[in-house]
Amino acid sequence: MPLILSVFAEARLRVRRRRNLPCAAWIVLVALLLATLAPPSSDYPGFAHAYIGPGAGIAVVGSVLTVIGTLFAAFLAAITWPIRWLWRLIRGRGRYRKAKVKRLVILGLDGLEPSLTEQFLAEGKLPNLAKLKAAGCYTRLGTTWPPLSPVAWSSFSTGTNPGKHNIFDFIQRNPLDYRPTISSVRIREPKRKLKLGPFLIPISKPEIAALRKSQPFWKILGDAGIFSAVLRVPITFPPDRFNGVQLSAMCVPDLRGTxxxxxxxxxxxxxxxxxxxxxxxxxxxxxxxxxxxxxxxxxxxxxxxxxxxxxxxxxxxxxxxxxxxxxxxxxxxxxxxxxxxxxxxxxxxxxxxxxxxxxxxxxxxxxxxxxxxxxxxxxxxxxxxxxxxISHPVVYSCYLARLLGTFSTLGLAEDTWSLSEGVISEDQFLEQAYEIHAEREGMFFDTLRRVSQGVVVCVFDGPDRIQHMFWRFLDDKHPALPPERRASHRDTIPDMYRRMDDLVGRTIAKLDDNTALFVMSDHGFKTFRRGVDLNAWLLQNGYLALKDGARTTDKPYLADIDWSHTRAYAIGLAGIFINLKGREAQGIVAAGEEAQKLTLELKAKLTGLLDAKTGEIGIQEAAPKRTVYKGPYVNEAPDLIMGYNVGYRVSWDAAVGKCGADVFSDNHKAWSGDHCMHPALVPGVLFSSLKLASNQPNIIDLAPTVLDLFGLSTPEYMDGKSLLPGAQSAASGGSDPVVETSPAPPAKPREPVSA
Amino acid sequence: MFATLLDALNAPLFALAGALMAPFERAPAWIALVLWSAVSGGLMTWAFRYTSNQRALRHVSDRIRANMLAIKLFKDELGVTFRCLLALMGNTALRLLHSLPPMIVMIIPFVLILAHLGVWYQHRPLRTGEAAVLELRLTPDAWNARTAVELLSAEGLKAEPARPIPDIERRSYSWRIRPTAPGRHNLRFKIGSQTIEKSVAAAERISDLMPASVLRPGGSFTDRLLYPAERACAPSTGVEEVRIRYIDAERSTPILGIHIPWWGTFLIVSILAALAVKPFVGVQF
Incomplete structure (x- = not known):
């Protein structure tokens, strides 16, 4: 009775607030309710009057069904748990028997720059990371070449170099028509369709195929019965099928397929x-x-x-x-x-x-x-x-949406283009980035609550996007910003580091003694002041020709290239392709000695390429792909991989297959920080709650380390090595140096190119 | 005051119900029942949307679904399973709580709709020639005052005996009545110095759709609510109720050969209608 009365009181207050019903009306309502609940006349169905409309009816029926289902599920879970436990024991999947930790949490902070991290640590601005460092260790983390998120995170998840996982860039070009496509996924409409008047009815499934090869560590863990929760790790679309849950990230398209x-x-x-x-x-x-x-x-x-x-x-x-x-x-x-x-x-x-x-x-x-x-x-x-x-299982994204509300699903959720084009302001971009970050935090902390054993990996993209767009406020020489505007957001990046530190602090507070924590970034960050137009350089040096003898083109995607006179071309962020006979549709360079000679010639000319305007070297090193990668997919890589100097990156035009007038040009876009440079210049960071042994850890070492922590041996094909102290001595230290992690070699300046 | 208000409402509503049912007099009885149940379901759904806290209901519904999915997604975590089950119970209770305000607001129209549908569907009319017992009960005061009761006229009906049979325990007088012709007939009584009437529905076929009022209420509020076809007898008459009793009085309204109580049909059809209009109304139950 007290409950009923309190319910009445609350309902009365609510409706009264809304409609200001007079007190008498309430008396009528309550009287009617009581009258209805009173025993009816002998020949009248009382039940009919207990039913107050379909809305409440559905609520009551739904609630009753929920309660019955809940009790049944509880009963089922309770009685089947020992059976399931026994079954796993009998099948030899004593999953966590050899595990060195009960749970591992990997917090990925995309693009966290070691030099800034170390500076802020020294200044005492990152107390939680400092605590983690003191309890375990901190080291710079070698990255992939090119140091791009899709490449680096693919190496993180598979423990292999790009030659084995097949991701070399955001995009790859189709050699049959030179058109770029997304490097990690192929989406095709159903092949068979039935035409019914104006309608086309698909009678086969659309193709959504992952192009990332090799096996991510969560698949190997899953095969051994170990559960993983993988949230927004780049290049996980389409989602993997394994024992765990996954929310896809980078390369998830928008509704229009872009x-x-x-x-x-x-x-x-x-x-x-x-x-x-x-x-x-x-x-x-x-x-x-x-x-x-x-x-x-x-x-x-x-x-x-x-x-x-x-x-x-x-x-x-x-x-x-x-x-x-x-x-x-x-x-x-x-x-x-x-x-x-x-x-x-x-x-x-x-x-x-x-x-x-x-x-x-x-x-x-x-x-x-x-x-x-x-x-x-x-x-x-x-x-x-x-x-x-966009998730595994498919209902996982529904679960998150129901629990936390709708969230961003786009691969690159923070809209950097709109800020670059001046459609939204810096503050609006930051608001967007931090709201996406908050969504991610909600998912991450829910997962920490749900998963008591196994692996939890979550990547936060905010640091990467914010540094891309706000580096110009830190760099006094950046051409994208007049000096008088620099003060307005000079604190944005330091503030972001403090927020990430706070996230680490809140994460540590949720962990028990049996949980290990890695905080890492896939690469670092540097300023991006000048773009290098590789196609312009190739044209000026006689390796590339445009149709009708033109000297520049504004058409993207290599549309204006005269292929019959082009020996090399550039598209994407990673490097240069040879127009190879037999591989490219209109290739003119013979495979073998001619191609090799051309590659070495380009390497020699581009390594140490000098920017006459600044007097700085633009390209630290250009490396033939076979010196950088090994594995079955090396052929898919650009033939020459570019390692740019600090402050330089491929130009916006060359990245989309255009050809400008100048080789070097100022970057005037808000996108002012970057990491597409020589990997030795932009390592990431690794904080660990465990003591790690390697003196030169690389991102490809993370997957073997995770497997080692759960008592699984490193598969033969993996290039990385476990960073745990015991494993390190057995493996005689460090990862297979497929990817250079030592400082960049001093480059000899080549002939200056006028800007 | 409420009783007067109810009496004032009942007459026009009964007339309205008659107008709404009129087009279906010749059709099978279930057609009008299904139609008006569906319409009521739709209208109540619309009303539910505006009388409930939709945002809170949506939130609770989302939490229920999320917890159900969590049990499936994290099935190896026994702790998660039990925590989710507890959360499910809590959210279910919350959902019921949020359904209470619209229930309270809708109770008036809904009870009136059910009562008026009951007039048409709860009882069948008497068959021509079928015997029934007519009972007139008096209030204790009227009974103790030995108020004289007399059946003045019964057009279209045969009533016997001429002197009613008294029942001391029930404070009532009874007659046996038998309709001699189909239609709505009126019985006139003299109680002391006042006269009252009671209607009787008779038909050739019991499946004919017509309002069958088996009770004319006296002072009882519940009776006035549940038997709205006839105006309540004035307190000065000393009548507690006038009731007609006959065997198998409840109407059967089979749908496609299946016998379901009318209120069962109403419940099912109104819920189905609510689910059907839900996407258009944009309501969360």
Whole structure:
């Protein structure tokens, strides 16, 4: 009875607050309720009156079913636990018998730079990392060549060099048409479709194939019965199948199949892409009708229709008070506040009767009054109803979405392009990055609560994205920022390091004595002041020719190359490809001696390439791929791998296969920090709660170390070696030096190239 | 006051129910039941959306689903399983708690809908020629005052005996009545110096859809709520109730040959209708 009364009291207060019902009305309600619950007349069904509407009916029926299911599940779990335990024991999967720790937590802080870390440690700004270092150890961590996240994290997970895991860059070029594709995944529509009038009904499955080869350590652990939770480790799309849970990260596309195209709604100018290719954003022109602005969310092409029309969901925005506005989409209203990120907005595109493609996005209303301006994040796969698997098992993303709310699913979730193009401000970008970071923290700490045995790996991308976009505020010589603006965000990167330290502190607080903790980064960070246009250099030195004898081209993806006179070309971040006969569709360089000679010639000319404007060496080292990699997939790598000096990186134009006028040019983009340099210049960091023995640890050593911690031997194919003290002495120290981790060799300056 | 209010509501609602049922008089009885159950389900769903804390319900529903999934995802962790089961119980209770405010708000319209549907579906009409017992109960005061009771007229009905049979224990007088023609007939009584009426529904076939009021209430609030077809007898008459009793009085409304109580049909159809309109209304139960 007291419970019923308190419920009445609460309900009364709530409804009263909302509708201000008079007291008498409440008396009527309660009287009616009591009357209804009173014993009915002999010939009237009392049960009928215990049912108060379908809403409550469903709640009651659902609750009863839940309670029954819960009790049944509890009973089942209790009685089957000893049987399952016995079964594992009999099958010899005494999984944790040989384990040196009960649980291992790996906290990946993408791009944490050792020089800054060490500086802040010395200044006492990172107390939790200092505590971890004191309890265990700290060391710089060698990285891969090129030191790019997809490459480095693939080496982290497989314990192999890129020649064995097949990831050499973000993109790879198709030698048959020279077009770039994502390096880690191949997505193809179903091969067989049935045409029914205007509809195309797929009768086979679409292909979503992983291109990363070799085995990640969580698969090996899973085969031995050890559970792993792998959160947002790059190059895990499509998700692996193993004993554990996984949420995919880098290379998860947006709903339109790109790696993240934002939309910018405006009343001015013309619509269309803001950049070449499937990156950047798209301007969409809105229509103003009275006090409302109307436009649409742009979805993917409808592959279920023969005409493949673009899927769209219309919306309207009505100005509210005090700079607020109401977005109306699909019959739902969403509040928008000028200058602030909105909550997640769910959008359902209707592809065919009964078939919806669901996405989520967030908006920043920039101006309601003319000229209207609004930013929309890339439309991301809805984790609660994913259009393609983004987790293992598929329901894991649903679980996270239900538990923590909708979250970013895009591979590169932080929208760096929109900041680079000035669509959002630095503060708005930071807000976005830290909200994504908070989502990730929620997942990570939930996983720590759930997983008491096994491995928990979680990668936080925030440090990488923030350093990419805010390094110019640390670098007084950076060309992307006038000196007077530097003070505004000079503290952003140090603040980010403090936040990461705080995360480490909160993580340590959740761990018991049987848990080991690694805090690591895949690479470091340096300034990116000058771009090196490799295609311009190749053209100026007679290795590359453009159609009609042109000296420059603005067309991306090598579209204007005269292949009949091109011996080498560059696309992507990693290096240069030889236009090889028999491999490339229009190759002219014979395989074997000619190709080898050309490679060595290019290496000799590019190593130590001098930037005349600054007097600095732009390229520390250019290395033939076979001197850097070994393994079955070496042929897929660029023929010459570039190791840029600090301050340099491949230029924006050359990365997308364009050819500019100058070899060296200033980087004026907000993307002002980078790590695509010589690996010796940008090592990562490794903090461990355990004492580690190696004096030159490399990222490929992590997988063998994890296996060793759980009592599993390192597979033969792995290039890394366990970093645990005992294993280290047995293996005579250090990893197979496939990847250079020693300081970069002094490069001889070559002939200067005018900027 | 509430009783007066109820009396004032019952008459127009009964007329409205009659108007809504009129198009279905010739159709099988279940059609109108299914239709109006579905409509009620839809309307109540809509009302549920605006009278409940949808955000809280959505949150609780998400937590329930997340905990169920966690049991599956982390099945090797016995601790997780039991923690999730506990959380499930807690969230289920919370869900019920959040369902209470809309239940309380909707109780008035819902009880009225059920009561008026009951007039049409709870009891069948009397068959022509079928015998039934008519009982008029008096209040203790009226009974002790030996108030005279007389059946004045019974058009379309045969009533016997002329002098009613008294029952001291029940403070009542009884007659046997038998309809002689189909239709809605009226019985007129004289109680002391006042007269009251009681309607009787009779039909050739018991499947005919017509309101069958087996009870005219007196002062009881519950009776006034559950038997809304006839206005309650005034307290000055000293009548507690006028009831008609007959064998197998409950109406059967089979659907596709399956016998389900009308309220069972109402419950199932209204829930199905609620689930059907849920995506359009955007409601969380």
């Amino acid at each position: 790696q993240g195209m934002f939309s910018f709604y405006t009343e001015q100018g013309e619509g269309g892409a803001t950049m070449d290719g499937d990156v950047g954003g798209e301007r969409i022109i809105v229509q103003r009708r009275g006090d409302r602005v109307e436009s649409y969310f742009k979805g993917p092409a409808n592959s279920l229709r023969t005409s493949r029309p673009e899927l769209r969901v219309p919306f309207s925005i009505r100005a509210g008070r005090n700079g607020s506005a109401i977005l109306r989409v699909d019959g739902q209203d969403h509040a928008l506040e000028v200058g602030k990120h909105s909550a997640w907005v769910r959008i359902a595109f209707r592809a065919a009767p009964g078939i919806k493609v669901r996405g989520v996005c967030r908006l920043i209303l920039k101006r309601v009054e003319p000229p209207f301006e609004m930013y929309c994040t890339p439309l991301q796969i809805d984790p609660d109803k994913p259009v393609m698997p």
